[in-house]
Amino acid sequence: MTEFADLFPGATRNVANYQGDIAAHILADTHPFGPDRHGAYYAPVSAVYDPATDQTKVTFRPIPRRQPTTRRREQQSPFGLNRRQRRLLGDTKHGKQSRRTS
Numbered sequence: 001m002t003e004f005a006d007l008f009p010g011a012t013r014n015v016a017n018y019q020g021d022i023a024a025h026i027l028a029d030t031h032p033f034g035p036d037r038h039g040a041y042y043a044p045v046s047a048v049y050d051p052a053t054d055q056t057k058v059t060f061r062p063i064p065r066r067q068p069t070t071r072r073r074e075q076q077s078p079f080g081l082n083r084r085q086r087r088l089l090g091d092t093k094h095g096k097q098s099r100r101t102s
Contacts, residue, residue: 023047
C-alpha cells in the first residue's frame with residue numbers, strides 16, 4: 001500500500017512524530033489540530049507506526065480558512081428584505097412611508 005508520505009517525498013513540513021502506536025486514535029479524531037503560531041488548523045491525512053522506533057509519524061494537511069462573503073445584507077435572505085429592513089428603508093407592506101425621520 002502506498003503511503004501518503006511516499007507520494008510527496010520532498011514534503012518535510014506538516015509532519016509530527018508521536019511516541020507509541022496511536023495511528024488509529026489520530027485518524028479517528030475528528031477535531032482539527034491547531035491553531036499554530038499563524039492561526040492555521042490542520043487535519044491528519046496519514047499516520048504510520050514504526051515498531052522499530054516505537055513512534056507514529058502523522059502527516060497533516062492545512063484546513064483552508066473561510067472566505068468572507070461579499071453579499072450585501074439585503075441579499076442574504078432568499079425571500080427578499082425582512083420586516084425590519086423594509087421599515088428602515090421606508091417600504092412597508094401597505095405602501096406607507098415610515099414615520100422615522102433620521
